[in-house]
Amino acid sequence: MRPPVLVAAALAVGSGAVLVAAFPERSWWFAAPLGVAGLHLALRGRSARGGFGVAALAGTTFWLLQLSWLTTYLGPVPWLALATAQTLYVAVAGAATAALLRAADRTWAPIGRIAFVPLTAAGIWTGREMVAGSWPYGGFGWGRVAASQVDGPFAELLAWLGPGGTTFAVVWLAVFAVELACAPALGRVPAAALVAGAALAVSAVPSWKPTDVGELRVAAVQGGVDASLFSEAEPGDILQAHERATEGAGPVDLMIWPENASDLDPLASPDATARLDRVAREAPLLVGTITGRAGDLVNTSLLWEPGIGATDWYDKVRLVPFGEYVPDRAFWRQVAPDLIDLISRDYAPGVEDNVFGVAGTRIGVGICFDVVDDGLVRDMVADGAALIVYQSNNADFGRTEQSAQQLGIARMRAIETGRTVVNVSTVGTTAIIRADGTVTGSLPTWTSGALVDTVRLHDGITPAVALGERIGAGAAMLGVAGLVLSVFGAVGRRRGSEER
Structure with missing residues (x-):
């Protein structure tokens, strides 16, 4: 035919x-x-x-x-x-x-x-x-x-x-x-x-059927504030929005803020350091921010504890080309100079492992575009992650389907790995996903709030991860x-x- x-x-x-x-x-x-x-x-x-x-x-x-x-x-x-x-x-x-x-x-x-x-x-x-x-x-x-x-x-x-x-x-x-x-x-x-x-x-x-190895009470915080490339927010506004959204979250084992939740570098700003210390008094805080280290600009997830500061960190590995860095900049600038010049400085890719230890639990961490990388998610599980967290900033895409599409990929990762996934975003979609891909709770997009739940921790290697x-x-x-x-x-x- x-x-x-x-x-x-x-x-x-x-x-x-x-x-x-x-x-x-x-x-x-x-x-x-x-x-x-x-x-x-x-x-x-x-x-x-x-x-x-x-x-x-x-x-x-x-x-x-x-x-x-x-x-x-x-x-x-x-x-x-x-x-x-x-x-x-x-x-x-x-x-x-x-x-x-x-x-x-x-x-x-x-x-x-x-x-x-x-x-x-x-x-x-x-x-x-x-x-x-x-x-x-x-x-x-x-x-x-x-x-x-x-x-x-x-x-x-x-x-x-x-x-x-x-x-x-x-x-x-x-x-x-x-x-x-x-x-x-x-x-x-x-x-x-x-x-x-x-x-x-x-x-x-x-x-x-993943092996159940315990539980962890988490608060996934969504600031609901414009953290986009063209945001008119003043320095510290995005941090303040997430502080306010965290209020009333109640006693938890871990608080999770999204990518770019602190628009002040807490490794360089005493004000940001003091504010994160206050938040982390309730529980360890996983916070996304931009840090400068050794002359490089990096998209970072920090594990923050009061009085100590950053006890561990992960720098984003899967950087977005033409978003977080410009490959072959000299060539592409000739093609679209106005767009290329919007990205005035390139981020450096991370080299650290993507698993943190929190309250005796191994937690795998990915930042935004990391979610599409098959190798990174396998690395988390191979390194003992019992829970997976994805931190994102979806503000650049407004109220479109982009965040829902990204959540779909995070749900795929939950089933693939046999792990609970916490997907947290500045503006949505913030959600908690069971190991079978079911969304147990979520926050409306472009709203401020904290999604609090007790999530299951899992062990074991799925055939998909093993192969x-x-x-x-x-x-x-x-x-x-x-x-x-x-x-x-x-x-x-x-x-x-x-x-x-």
């Missing part, structure tokens, strides 16, 4: 739009396999060049809609640039998938094609997500199919297969359904039964190997027929 060009184009655009609906705030998990299936159908019968164009339509639609929050303060240029870059990955993967499908027509018998093509196409998709999430400049691990599944029947896969394996399984199921539906040898009823059986098999994975990137890398290698095998097989058959 080869859709006409205009039908394929419409399918591609529609598939990109449907895939967006799988992510927060809509969170229609079933839209992900539907979007993947629509794009796969649009690619059938196309050349590699045609597949590039069709997939580019789907990618452009998806990324422009998914990243619309970038325009809030920075305008259209960063939005269009990032969407274009991500679309190129989708287009290349589309070209590879189209080449696979065309080669499979010559290489595989119908039953072999049904078995082989879904595995290879899912591997190509997974490989595309891996590359886009790591290159260039550390990549952009946003919009992964796995992150859309936290509310669906495939969520349990995250603890067993991690993000890469979960993406592979969902894409495989979608492509399997399309290939079955287009198989001339099968009727509609047998094909539907096979798809239903495959879906049940994928969703039948048992839930991971790490080997799952996704294996799936990607399967995609490459399958593509190469199909193309060479098709070439060999063509040469054989020509010789005869």
Whole structure:
């Protein structure tokens, strides 16, 4: 089945739009396999060049809609640039998938094609997500199919297969359904039964049961104040807002403030030091701030105790390119000088471990964009973290879906690691997430308050953490190997027929 060009184009655009609906705030998990299936159908019968164009339509639609929050303060240029870059990955993967499908027509018998093509196409998709999430400049691990599944029947896969394996399984199921539906040898009823059986098999994975090792009473504090790049707040205003939001939090074991909660460096400002000391009298305080050390500017999370000050710290490792630093500044300044000059000084990446010891408990800490880094979350668990905290400042994105999308990734991390996650933000979404991905409590965005709860601490290593990137890398290698095998097989058959 080869859709006409205009039908394929419409399918591609529609598939990109449907895939967006799988992510927060809509969170229609079933839209992900539907979007993947629509794009796969649009690619059938196309050349590699045609597949590039069709997939580019789907990618452009998806990324422009998914990243619309970038325009809030920075305008259209960063939005269009990032969407274009991500679309190129989708287009290349589309070209590879189209080449696979065309080669499979010559290489595989119908039953072999049904078995082989879904595995290879899912591997190509997974490989595309891996590359886009790591290159260039550390990549952009946003919009992964796995992150859309936290509310669906495939969520349990995250603890067993991690993000890469979960993406592979969902894409495989979608492509399997399309290939079955287009198989001339099968009727509609047998094909539907096979798809239903495959879906049940994928969703039948048992839930991971982490070991319960205790509890910790925490207060996640949200200042509800504009801490954005263009904030008009006076120095100390953001710190004061979080002081006020902490009042009345009650007795807790740990208070958690978000990224940039102290807009005065407590390592350099006596005023900030005294104010954090007062807050920390009630309990140890985990606070985000910007510090200057050894001539470097760093985005820091400090563990603060009264009378002692900072007893431990973590400097953000996964810095946002073109947000916290400018790679290849001289080149990019020629392209967009006004935007590049907004980032007058680059932050330095951290080198410390990302686990703190608080009241006898090991706590993993990530700052904002760290949440997309698979390696950092595995490091936390390997270092004994029984609880994970993500501190963020989402004020730069206003009242858009960005914070909800980020919360979705944090929920994915909870299931993947089998850990409770506390997600705390200057303006939202501040939430407490159980190890099964369930949100047990949250604060409304752009409000001031403290979310107080007793959270469970967990031990144990999920298969996803134990196997790490080997799952996704294996799936990607399967995609490459399958593509190469199909193309060479098709070439060999063509040469054989020509010789005869």
